[in-house]
Amino acid sequence: MKFVDEYRNSTLIHRQAEEIARRSQGQSLKFMEVCGGHTHTIYKHGIEDLLPSTIDLVHGPGCPVCVLPMGRIDDAIAIARTDGVIFTTFGDMMRVPGSQGSLLDARASGADVRFVYSPLDALKLARQHPDRQVVFFAIGFETTAPSTAVTLLRAQAENIQNFSIFCNHVNVIPAIKAILDSPDLRLDGFVGPGHVSMIIGMRPYTFIARDHHKPVVISGFEPLDIMQSIAMLTKQISEGRAEVENQYARVVRHDGNEKALQVMARTMELRPFFEWRGMGFITQSALKLRPEFAAWDAELRFKVPGIRVADPKACQCGEVLKGVIKPWNCKVFGTACTPETPIGTCMVSSEGACAAYYNYGRFGVATERTRTLA
Structure with a gap:
């Protein structure tokens, strides 16, 4: 398949592996792949097994499902359980646990929760059900925010009053800043997120090289x-x-994509602060709807708890998201916490690091670095 097969050429991949080994010269290096999509590619294709044992890849907070705190899930469930509401969401969010269960549990108990492929699908439902309030659970980094913004503009243009957005879009740069300022982790460089960078471009990463003297390479998948x-x-x-x-x-x-950035700026603005799972509150790290779109803001239309909820003590998803530990270092990984019975978001999401490790058989040091024994 064009634009896929040529990027899976084993000869070229092994040639890159030889160059990496030659240039690293036994130096211990730790790189963070920010995006969960990169994590899954790394373990699906066994990329770590091609690298020198001195190069360590750690995971970053690039999974938008994973970084949402439990309190925001509880807020979503509260909206979904409101009479007359059709609550719409991407499939990954259905099974993410809050303190009182998940959206899937809410649907089982009678809430009208439906998964959609895009916010435009949710807007279509609003047209089809003028007697119901349709809410779209907007999540994701800058990658998915433009589609939410375009849908919001269309709802305004058509004056669709029974549609609203529960906005949880987050920004990747403040999260990277928080990691760089953290004393928990020493990093030598970043594999930059490709999809986010398609929107924001290269310029926002310059502070990493300038102020922290860390190289960044924006990568495909x-x-x-x-x-x-x-x-x-x-x-x-x-x-x-x-x-x-x-x-x-x-x-x-x-x-980046100037039109996408413009439509985002037209409809959304920075929140003063936002809570990230495992990372606490990070200033100006998320988006909310601008005041002129208050009529389509679910946080203003519906009553939500807005309470901070602590993660389960057994779950170390936060440490995984910061790259402090590997998923198999978590005591419940692969035992109490599996994709069928997830305790944390990193095991639920298709981009979660724990799900990647579990699905591709990375259960410990022995399986992670078998090449060191060869």
């Missing part, structure tokens, strides 16, 4: 993309450089 990105990171380090480079040039432009 195929195995060769990631291997080439790691090679580019090791090359920068071997040459004493710290720059923002773009491996994903076939999709990402330096200034």
Whole structure:
């Protein structure tokens, strides 16, 4: 398949592996792949097994489902249980646990919760059910925010009054800043998120290289993309450089998608602060609807608890999201917490690091670094 097969070429991938080994020269390096999509590619295709044992890849907070705190899930469930509401959401959010169960549990107990593929599907439901209030659970980084913004503008243009948005869009840059300021983790570079960068471009990452002297390589999602990105990171380090480079040039432009940024700016603004699972409150790290769109703001239309809820003590999803531990370091990983019986969001989401480790058989040090025994 064009634009897939050529990025899974084993000859080119092994050539990149040789370059990485040559340039790293036994130096211990720790790189963070920010995006959950990268994590799944790494373990699905066994990329870590091609790298020198001295190179360690850790996971970042790039899974939008995973970073939502339990309190926001409880707020969503409260809206869903309101009489006359059709609550719509992406499929990943259906099974994410709050303190009183999940949206799937709410549906089982009588709430009208439906999964949709886009916010425009939710708007279509609002047209079809003028006697019901249709709410869309908007989540995601800057990648998905433009589609929410366009849907909001369409709802305004058509004056659809029975449609509203529960906005939980988050911004990746403040999360990366929080990680860099954390004393828990030493990083040598970042594999930058490709889909987010398609929207925001390269410029927002410059502070990482300028202020923290860490290289960043924005990467695509195929195995060769990631291997080439790691090679580019090791090359920068071997040459004493710290720059923002773009491996994903076939999709990402330096200034991003200006039209998408404009429609986001027209409909949304920064929240003063927002809670991230495992990372606490981060200033200006999420979006809310602008006052002129208050009529379509579910947080204003419905009564929500708005209470901060602590994560289950057994779950270490927060530490996984910050790259402090590997999923198999969590005591409940693969035992009490599985994709069928998830305790934390990292095991629920299709982009969650715990789900990646579980689905591709990474249950401990022995399976993670078998090549060191060869």
